[in-house]
Structure formats: C-alpha cells, structure tokens
Amino acid sequence: MNGDARAVVRLEAVTHWYGAGGRPARPVLADFSLLAAPGEWLCVLGPSGCGKTTLLNLVAGFFAPRRGKVLCGGRSVAGPGPDRAVVFQEATLFPWLTVAGNVGFGLKRQGLRGEAHDAAVAREIARMGLSGHAGKYPHALSGGMRQRVAIARVLALSPAVLLLDEPFSALDLPTRERLQDELLAIWAETGATVLHVTHSVEEAAYCGDRVLVMPRAGGGCVEEVSVDIPRPRARLGREVMGLEARLRHALRACLLQTPAATEEGKS
Template sequence: MSRGTASLIDVSGVSQIYAGRDGAPTWALRDVSLQIGDGEFVCLIGPSGCGKTTLLHLIAGFLQPSRGSVAFQQQPIFGPGPDRGVVFQEYALFAWMTARQNVEFGLRAKPLSRSARRQLALDALDRVGLLAAADKYPHELSGGMRQRVAVARALVVEPKVLLMDEPFAAVDAMTRQTLQDDLLRLWKETGVSVVFVTHNIDEAIFLAQRVVVMAPHPGTIVSERIIDADYPRDRGSAAFGELYGSISGELTNGTRRAA
C-alpha cells in the first residue's frame, strides 16, 4: 500500500480451492494477503492461471474465500455492493438498451426519480466523452466506446473502488492508449481506488502506483513494486524501460518456480 493512504480493502491469508476433475484440490489462490489504499491505483499482473481474476472476484463479492478473509472498510465482504464498481473485459452491456439506459441501470436501486436517473446518466456519459452517443445502442458503438459506457455505468453510482478485469484487452493499441489516458483522468477527478487486472507490463507501469506480480500453481503474490514516477509517464524513457525489464524478470522467475 502506498505511503500516506488509509487501508480500504484488506485481503488476509486468502486461499481459493476448487475440486479438480479427479477430485483433488486445485489451488486458484494460496495464502494471499494484500491491502489496497483509499484512492490508490493498483495493477495485478501475471500469466493466465495465477488467480488475478479470482482475487478481483473475491473483492467484488462474487466469490467467498475457501480460507482467510476479505474486508472492505474493515467489514467482511459477503456479496456485491454499490461501493465496488466492476468493469469486465467483455463490456457486459445490454444490447436492447441505449448507452444512457445502460448507465441508468445501476441507479435503479437508488430512490431517485426517473428524471434524476436520466441526468446522472447523461453526466456520467459526458465525463467519459460520450454525451453525443447517449441514444445509440451498443451495436452502433465501437469497442472503445462500449467500454467507456461500461466505465460510466460503474462510476455513476459513485463507488469507493473500481475493479477492472483486463478492460482494454479487446481493443486496438491506439484505442487502448486513449482509454488508459481517460482512466487516469477519471481516477484523478473522482479519487476512486482502482484495482486493475492486466497481463500487459507496459499497461501496468503506465497506469499504476503499485504493481502486484502474481505467479500460478498455486496463485500467489511474488512481489510488489511501487511505481514512484509522475504522471503522465514516458514510455520511451530509460526509467520506464528499466521497470519493464525488472517486472518482466519477476514474472519469468515466478512462472519458472511454479513450473
């Protein structure tokens, strides 16, 4: 956890165990502990099978740990809640709803009038640069625009933390960089904590204040790296290149130990 930040999320000694096809236990995560600070931007990085998404789903409340505990603001997490917004890789928009209606959907649980929901949704779309597309359906939007709608839908309920599972993996490289810039701007504007799953080292260094490196079989945390560099970060700098090489080495070594 970065210096000067209060703990928002506490993952303590968490293991997640599934029954394999032969009945033997499969460890998706083993004895994982992690703290996320209030307003902190953390990237979880590692190869497929290291438990990144499982850990995110535990924080979201989609899963309960086999062992250990997960707490939000010192309270155990027993299920999903509006204090934890989730953005998936697959957009997860309703095809029969417009962009505005998709963003409004998350507000239906709140005691708001129809006009108030509509205005909050429009404000959220404006924040992600999609006000002009409010009445368009998902099939009328590009992949990057659909992901912006998904981010707007997660942010409109004003969560304390945004949980993002490889949200930019399905878009082209140029769109991905634009979305990364947009996310950093929104993070700074809102003060929300971000837990961002990626397998892309460049993306992790560009975005995060802290990079958590994970290894598979079983899923464990092998290192944590504070990225003490000002924003915006220069991908062409020597410091960026050194960080890239160092994290790449940690990923390789972690995978070899697991093999």
C-alpha cells in the same frame, strides 16, 4: 463519492478453489494476502489462469473464499455492494437497454431520477467519447464501444473501490491511452481505491502506484514492485520504460516458478 471512499481492501490468507471436494494440491489462490491502501492504484500482473479474475470476484463479493478473509473498508465482504464496482474482462451490457439505459441502470437503482439522472448519464457518456450513441443498443456497437459503455456505467456510480479486469484490452491504442488518462484523472479527483488487473506491463508501469506480479495458480511468491515515478508519467520516459523492463523480467521469473503442493493438498 459514496460514504466510505478511499476504502482499504484487504485479503488475509485467502485460499480458493472451484468445484466440489476438499482442497486440491494446487488451489487457484493459496494463502494469498493483499493490502490495497485507501486511494491506491494497485496493478496486478500474472500469467493467464493464475487467479487474477478470481481475486477481483472475491473482492466484488460474487463468492466467498474457501478459506481466509476478504475485507473492504474494514468490513468483511459478504456479497456485492455499491461501494465496489467491476469493469469485467468482456463488456457485459444489458442487450435490451440502450447505451443511456445501460449507463443509467445503477443510478436508477440508487433512486436517482429526472434531470440529475439524465445529467449524470450524459456526463459519463461524453467522458467515454460516446456522445451521439446514447440511443443505440449494444448489438449496434463495436467491442471497444461496448467496453466504454461498461466503464461509463461503473463511473456513474462513483464507487469507493474500482475493480478493473483488463478493461482496455479490447480497445485500439489511441482509445486505450485516452481512457487510461481519463480514468487516472477521475481517480485523482475521487480518491477511489483501484485494483487493476492487466496483461500489459506498459499499462501497469504507466498507471500503478504499486504492481503485484502473481505466480502461476497454486503458489509461489508474489513479487511486489513499488512505483515512485511522479505523475503525470511520460509513457515513453526513461523511468516508465525502465519499470516495464523490470516487470517483464518479474513476469518471466514467475512463469518459471513451479508451484509446490502443500502437505494438506497431497493428502
């Protein structure tokens, strides 16, 4: 792992909106705070457009919040860094590089060369079930395979913080479940802090130490559900299924919330 594995991720009163102009009545994130404990697997559920990807992008440092603070490992996030790696909603690979080239890209940038580089690349490719495809280019892969390459590329860097944006949604069920288990095992080994955005209550109930259910863009309450189901969890066990039902209920409730325009936003 990198130096400060088990980093805490903190958002303090973050308000964010896109575009020019002042604060709109319903910013994407309104006075939003979050604390992911070091080594915690925090799942984030919420309706489409409520700001989940925005939240991850802020932690990744792709842009700064209009208001409030984003901190990682106690330091203010001032841009992207090797301590935070993102698996995007849609796999973003370099089309001119092979599978092995994509997986090794970050390692090369970190100065890893020769056998150590090749061994790390081969390990991550095998872990994602892509052995035999190392020399292929992205255009020759299925969507699910591309996503597995994107995950392998991130895991090769052993980041302290893993930012997962619906990483499994393009995968078929057996592959999705296998990769969830693989990522959970890697997480247990490395102690990375994970922020995992998903639309799946099943996935959140199976993976999360805690689940946040975000309201629609512009406000309302974030519901927080702590999960004390021991691991490894039984996907179809009573506890996981009970939690799924609770999360489903929380999601429905947040869809019914009407965001209130703030005084500042109305002006």
